[in-house]
Amino acid sequence: MKIVVIGNAGQLSYELVRILGEDIVCLGPEDTDITDGAVLSATLSSLAPEVVINAAAYTAVDKAEDDQVLCHAINATAVKNLARYCKAAGAFLVHVSTDYVFNGHKGSPYLPDDPIEPQGVYGQTKADGEKALFDILPEASCLIRTAWVYSAYGNNFVKTMLRLMAEKPQLTVIDDQIGTPTWAKGLAEACVSAAQQKTAGVYHWTDEGVASWYDFALAIQELGIEKGLLSQSIPVLPIPSSQYPTPARRPHYSVLDKSSARIAFASLNPTHWRKQLSSMLDELKAQQ
Template sequence: MNIVIIGKSGQLAFELSRELDNSAHQVTFLGRDNIDVTSSDSIYATLAPLSVDVLINASAYTAVDKAEEDTEACDAINSLAVANLAKYCKANGAFMVHVSTDYVFNGHKGSPYLTGDPIEPQGAYGKSKAAGEKALLEILPEASCLIRTAWVYSSHGNNFVKTMLRLMAEKPQLTVIDDQIGTPTWAKGLAKACVSAAENKTAGVYHWTDEGVASWYDFALAIQELGVEKGLLDKSIPVLPIPSSQYPTPAKRPHYSVLDKQTAREAFASCKPTHWRKQLADMLDELSA
């Protein structure tokens, strides 16, 4: 089939390119220099010659704190563009896979969020992603797969894991927030779920992260321990837990955003979610290689 991926510089696009590299599909990656997803005219002019069977939207505005001031650009990419792409898919009989975020929830539930739980985003980024979800599900309810994820990292691009490794090599000591709870997710596993959704045209709303639960502090400790073990760090430094109140940010983050993956385990049966610590170890092996 013809699979078109919107986005080519991000972590998910990087992993999608590796996942689809030896597939039998015709795969096209489109970045900002190829298509303006905020313009319907650009979308139609670019996609029409490609005879799209499935479109995977791997593009997003993800600068969570910057979004509090840059709301127009954030909304354009995370909401308007999703509506534009969904309208194109509806008009041309294409299936659409779209990735959203744990930030659509308020973080107060205290147990894993189900796909049908009410959404209540707390900041500009979460609100823009929620608006994108709403547009997709209104325009293309029968021919779309919405996958919410969280805490994504990979060996490509900038992310928490690589930032921690850099700071642990530079600083004598670090403080990391210990009262925000979620699940780290290697983009490689997320890419597999997206490809499964695309190949099988699995419609519906699903949650996909790695398995298990962690605070950012737990995650940082594991990064250091495995970083030393794999030769990415020369030594350990003290890493101290602090509450969110001691590290104020422009955007409010959900305190608890673990996502329930039961329906995804069934829908993407070939993907087999793996515990986040094993995934982290495998990604660090990539980095050390």
């Protein structure tokens, strides 16, 4: 099976390459323009993939509030272009979306078919991308929503916390935003399963469990010290979101229900986020 991955510089594409190796082609901005339908179609036609995995996204949530045109081009227009190509070519498309399409007020895990109500530009553009996918390629696509993604590669909350914990005398971390951390490796495995089985539909995939950003930070420090990535403990204090205003609104509760995904991706076993974090930190330690 020939698989083409859109995006070559992110956490997800990094993990996809590690899983699939030479079996895939990764396309970055130097290879094609995903926001230009004709250019993208020409590039993909030359490769003739059976499956396309879209791992490209504009994810700078706060910057998106002032960068709406580019954010929409990458998160919505590009998805429309990919869906149109796949429909014309008879290819299957795996697309990754986000918990930010929900408003965060539900208070219990979001089901794949729950109403969406994005609260900012990033979430709205991802919702627009989802709509394009549903409108153009509903029978030959898999939409996977995820949340709080991190890995040993690239920039993310885990690596930022490790750096700040080594530099600062103390930290404050928000404790009233609730979700689930997700190791990009597990997300990549779900994407590969969807690609290989051509599993159509809408699914949610994160690691297991629930946490606030504060809980996540405490676990990062505890495991970081245990594994020798940090030399000492510093005070980490909880604060409400109101004390840390940001340009973009975040969902206060965005835990995703994975019941249907456990069936669809039966060969995979969602693992608790803390165990996944431990495994990722082992990997980070081995890189030192």
